[in-house]
Amino acid sequence: MASVDSSVEVEGATAAAGDGLTHSMRKNGRFVNPWPGWALPSFTGSPNMFHLMWKFTTGSGDLSSIPSQEVLDTTLPVVTPDFSSSVPQDGMKVTWLGHASVLVQFENISVLTDPIFSQRAAPLQFMGPKRYRGPPCSVQDLPAVDVVVISHNHYDHLDYNTVKDLHKRFGERLCWHVPLGMLSWMKSIGCENVVEQDWWQEERVKDREDIKVVFTPAAHWCKRGPTDDNLVLWGSWCVIGRRSRFFFGGDTGYCHGFKEIGKKYGPFNLAAIPIGAYEPRDFMKNQHVNPEEAVQIHQDVYAKQSLGIHWGTFKLTFEGYLEPRSRVKEAMEAKGLKVEDFFTLDHGGSRVIPIPQAEPSFEKETAT
Numbered sequence: 001m002a003s004v005d006s007s008v009e010v011e012g013a014t015a016a017a018g019d020g021l022t023h024s025m026r027k028n029g030r031f032v033n034p035w036p037g038w039a040l041p042s043f044t045g046s047p048n049m050f051h052l053m054w055k056f057t058t059g060s061g062d063l064s065s066i067p068s069q070e071v072l073d074t075t076l077p078v079v080t081p082d083f084s085s086s087v088p089q090d091g092m093k094v095t096w097l098g099h100a101s102v103l104v105q106f107e108n109i110s111v112l113t114d115p116i117f118s119q120r121a122a123p124l125q126f127m128g129p130k131r132y133r134g135p136p137c138s139v140q141d142l143p144a145v146d147v148v149v150i151s152h153n154h155y156d157h158l159d160y161n162t163v164k165d166l167h168k169r170f171g172e173r174l175c176w177h178v179p180l181g182m183l184s185w186m187k188s189i190g191c192e193n194v195v196e197q198d199w200w201q202e203e204r205v206k207d208r209e210d211i212k213v214v215f216t217p218a219a220h221w222c223k224r225g226p227t228d229d230n231l232v233l234w235g236s237w238c239v240i241g242r243r244s245r246f247f248f249g250g251d252t253g254y255c256h257g258f259k260e261i262g263k264k265y266g267p268f269n270l271a272a273i274p275i276g277a278y279e280p281r282d283f284m285k286n287q288h289v290n291p292e293e294a295v296q297i298h299q300d301v302y303a304k305q306s307l308g309i310h311w312g313t314f315k316l317t318f319e320g321y322l323e324p325r326s327r328v329k330e331a332m333e334a335k336g337l338k339v340e341d342f343f344t345l346d347h348g349g350s351r352v353i354p355i356p357q358a359e360p361s362f363e364k365e366t367a368t
Contacts, residue, residue, distance in 0.1 A: 021264070022217055022257050024180070024199045030230040031181070033286075035219050035255040041283040065320045066132050075322060076312050078136050079348040083143045092244050092270055092353040096345040098135055099313040100157055100251060102272045103142070106355070107241040109211055111147045113248045113272065114157040115139075115166065121156035121314055123224070129156065129314045132321075136348025139165040147205055147213065150178045151250025152234035153185070153222045156314060160189070167191050175206055177213045181222075181232035199235055214238040214265065217257030218250050220287055238265045244355050247271040247301050251310060253286040254293040258300035266302030270353050273297050275344075276311025276324040284317060291327035295335060298342055305353055308344045 025034045067075070081103075087093045092106035099121075100114040117135045122128020139162065148166065151157055166174060167190055176186055176194045183196040195203050197215035205211040220234040237248040238261065247261070247268040278290040288310075289297065298306045311324040325344050332339045345351060 021200055021260050022255075024217075024233055024235075031222070031233050032230065033219055033221070033255075035253075035257070038219060038253070038255075038286050040221060041286065066315055072133065076133055077346045078133055079346050081137050081141070081348040082350060083137075083141070088352060090355050090357055092246065092355055093350055094270060094272070094307055094345075094353065095350040096307065096309065096347060097137065098131070098133060098347050100151070100272075100274065100310045101135075102248070102307065102309060103145070104239070104246050104270070104272075105143075106244040106246070107211065109147065109205065109208060109241070110143060110145045111149065111239050111246065112142075112145050112166075113149050113237070114151055114250065115148060115162050116156060116159040117162045117165065118159050121154075121159070123155060123160075129316055131313055132315060133313050133347050139169055142169075145170060145174055146208070147211075147239070148174060148176050149213065149237040149239070149248060150176065150182065151218065151236065151248070152179060152220055153182060153224050153232045154251065155224065156316070157251055158182075158224075163189055163191070177203065177215070177237070179215060179222075179233035179235055185232075198233065210242050212238075212240045214240065216261045216265070217255065218252035219255040219257070220250070220252050236261065238268075240265065243357070244269050247273075247303065249273040249294075249297060249309075251287070252289060253284075254289050254296065258297045262301040268301055268303045269305070269355055271298060271301055271303035271306040272309045273303075273306050273342075274310030275308040275328050276319070277314075277316040278324075279317050279319040288317075291324055292331045294328060295331040295337070295342060299335075299337075304341070306342045307351075308342065311344075312347070 022034055025032050081095050087105045095103040099116060101116055102113045104111045117139055120128045120130050172193045176191055178196055180196055180198050183194055186194045199215055199217050202212055202214045216236045216238055218234055218236045221230055222232040222234050223229050236250045239246045245268040251274055273294045275291050275294045278284045278288045308328055328342055329339050332342050
């Protein structure tokens, strides 16, 4: 495990450990991005800045690109997830639960990412960004969940009510893998089966030594209150079994850390990569990839197939609600890649990704 206070050259983003990997970095007790040129957006950087922040805070503002529920039911359906069908031994089943919440089942384990089942992504449920597509199921409807991975602590990725409900239902059987700095928050809710991880830290799943969970880099930031800026780390996740590899991009701007992830842990059978909440670009560029950058991540991590997430659920930014889906397709075509290899799902929809029997996964990384 790398020390979170290890020195890092910001310009080169090269770890002092000499392993060729970019490690997490702190300054004055707070995490910072080691990526060259990264900076938080400026309030003076966009003519739409105050409008955007008002919308994010109140959930009000221009919703003209969100049509009626009748139209949404056709263009962006919410379907009841099929949790009754078994997961093939030679497959990985993925179900999109909206936004960045994904249930991935493979090798007799179920992994849930950044779960949010609340109607609003906010500390209070009477204000803040509201879903225009509801959750396709409740926590009570979920099948058994073994592992939850959390990418960072923003309200649309770490939801208090959802964490409480998951803990109430599954108790200490459910293992939470979280970034550095989040352990005390999890324990304040009552969760004790929590593993706090730094970038590149590898942990085995309790009672499943054949499953490895790795926290990996991303370009983002953390904040839940007025004074807690970046006291918690942010990142992406790799879940590695004996034959299957899953990558979860979380919430991120583009950075060369994804090439490092691909080199060390790729190829991945499936990646869940954010594709939405990217306009206006001058404000969002460092923290949210656009569809073209999402396709670049797909290539960087050597994903065989990728699912587009972080779109079509909350009105957070200015792009049209269906634009991320169409731009991913266009970006794949522009690069001469198979369009079907970067797909989207209906809310509640599932897909089974075939895993060839001959493919080693866990053995490959163990040997390196």
